[in-house]
Amino acid sequence: MLEWVERLAKYCADQDGVPLIAGRVLGWLMICDPPEQSAQQIATAIGASRASLSTNLRLLSSVGFVRVLTKPASRTVFYRVDDDAWEKVVQRQIASLAAVGKILHDGTPLAGSSPNHGGRIAAANEVFRWMQQIFDNAPPLPSTARAAKESQG
Amino acid sequence: MLEWVERLAKYCADQDGVPLIAGRVLGWLMICDPPEQSAQQIATAIGASRASLSTNLRLLSSVGFVRVLTKPASRTVFYRVDDDAWEKVVQRQIASLAAVGKILHDGTPLAGSSPNHGGRIAAANEVFRWMQQIFDNAPPLPSTARAAKESQG
DNA sequence: CACAAATTTCAGTCTTTACTGAAACAGGTC
DNA sequence: GACCTGTTTCAGTAAAGACTGAAATTTGTG
Incomplete structure (x- = not known):
């Protein structure tokens, strides 16, 4: 699970210059259950600081990698990898x-x-x-x- | 001439993480006359230190980008972009x-x-x-x- | 072997960037 | 308006990497 995430993250970091944590986020979001997660959930899962998540999620959103979702009765924001x-x-x-x-x-x-x-x-x-x-x-x-x-x- | 070199170099640096100077070397070697040049010639042309040329030419050779040539009666090494x-x-x-x-x-x-x-x-x-x-x-x-x-x- | 020419290595500086904790901020609820 | 809950910004630290000048090394020549 996390080994696979790390593998993808490492690849992103080494080959594409993507920040390591962004790669981890991406990897995690590819396989997590449920597919949409809050920043806090992701931070806990991959072991990164909440602040770092903010930065990297913004990065991933800006390049169209993750989609931002809000659920009706909740004020937390959820993220998931965009299908394309x-x-x-x-x-x-x-x-x-x-x-x-x-x-x-x-x-x-x-x-x-x-x-x-x-x-x-x-x-x-x-x-x-x-x-x-x-x-x-x-x-x-x-x-x-x-x-x-x-x-x- | 040099503006074009800079354009290619910038692209390499921004998009592919290639060191800026390596990009300049590459750009220069694409259009220089004659096609094969010594490290010193390149250094002068693009305005980089001789030491930096050493590093970057090694990099470019190692990834098969430039080919190293030696001429019969000369002890200087010449470089040119590999055709492929x-x-x-x-x-x-x-x-x-x-x-x-x-x-x-x-x-x-x-x-x-x-x-x-x-x-x-x-x-x-x-x-x-x-x-x-x-x-x-x-x-x-x-x-x-x-x-x-x-x-x- | 002494020399000169050409190249590489080394140590140091400088810039950039990733990451974090702590503070500031926004959006609701009572 | 005070008070949560969750998110973003900010300042600071640490690490990586590019570049350079100067010293060391290699390679050829008389």
């Missing part, structure tokens, strides 16, 4: 690659066009064109597909 | 997504399977299956395609 949280991650990463692709594309004229000169950047552009093409031809994302299905039948 | 540097970036990013996918997959049993319980992680798994499928069906990378073409005729 990971879809956003993937989209973000793809967008990120596209952004680098654009920068490199913009740099092409700077590298000149002599034989062994433009080679570097030409190769780079090729890769990003390849990627773009893949995503252009890709089937719709699961959530999109699901939405289409429901509206249709 | 950006292909590696893309592959790395894809691999990274796959790794998260695996972690989430491993976490599936922890979330239980009750209706609104397994939903979060099931949605996540869907997204990563979608991604895997895309890359499984994708055409070969440009470099691979090129290699195949040459060996064939």
Whole structure:
């Protein structure tokens, strides 16, 4: 349970520069029962300070990772992972690659066009064109597909 | 010229956590003439200390971003961006997504399977299956395609 | 072997960032 | 308006990391 949470958290921290605690929150919210929890509950579960939870929950909300819920007769706020949280991650990463692709594309004229000169950047552009093409031809994302299905039948 | 270098460097630093100077080196090596340069040349070009170049060139080499060259009658070492540097970036990013996918997959049993319980992680798994499928069906990378073409005729 | 050129390592400074406890704040209830 | 309950902000601490100048090391040359 908590080992798995730690595994995901560590991954987030090491690879994506996400604060460790934010990663733990995320991990916890992926598997906790019930899926929506108060800041206090999460703090207790993962062993972090209440203040830290505030910071990290704000972070996770701002990037659309967790959704904030309020229950009718309660004044505490509950948090849960957004259903399309990971879809956003993937989209973000793809967008990120596209952004680098654009920068490199913009740099092409700077590298000149002599034989062994433009080679570097030409190769780079090729890769990003390849990627773009893949995503252009890709089937719709699961959530999109699901939405289409429901509206249709 | 240097503005473009800075743009790429900033991107690397902000988005990927690459040290700013490593980003500058990378940017410079993408467009400089000639494509291979000594550490001293790079240091001068981007305005960084020689020591910092040593550190960052080692970093860039270790991740396969730049290739180290030695010229016959010279004892200085030259660096240039590897031709498939950006292909590696893309592959790395894809691999990274796959790794998260695996972690989430491993976490599936922890979330239980009750209706609104397994939903979060099931949605996540869907997204990563979608991604895997895309890359499984994708055409070969440009470099691979090129290699195949040459060996064939 | 002495030298010179080029590179790496080291110690130190400086900046950034994560985290916490304590204080301030907001929203209801009596 | 006093008083909970729960949340956010703030100031301070601690740790990590990037960068640099100077010393040490490697590598080639006469």
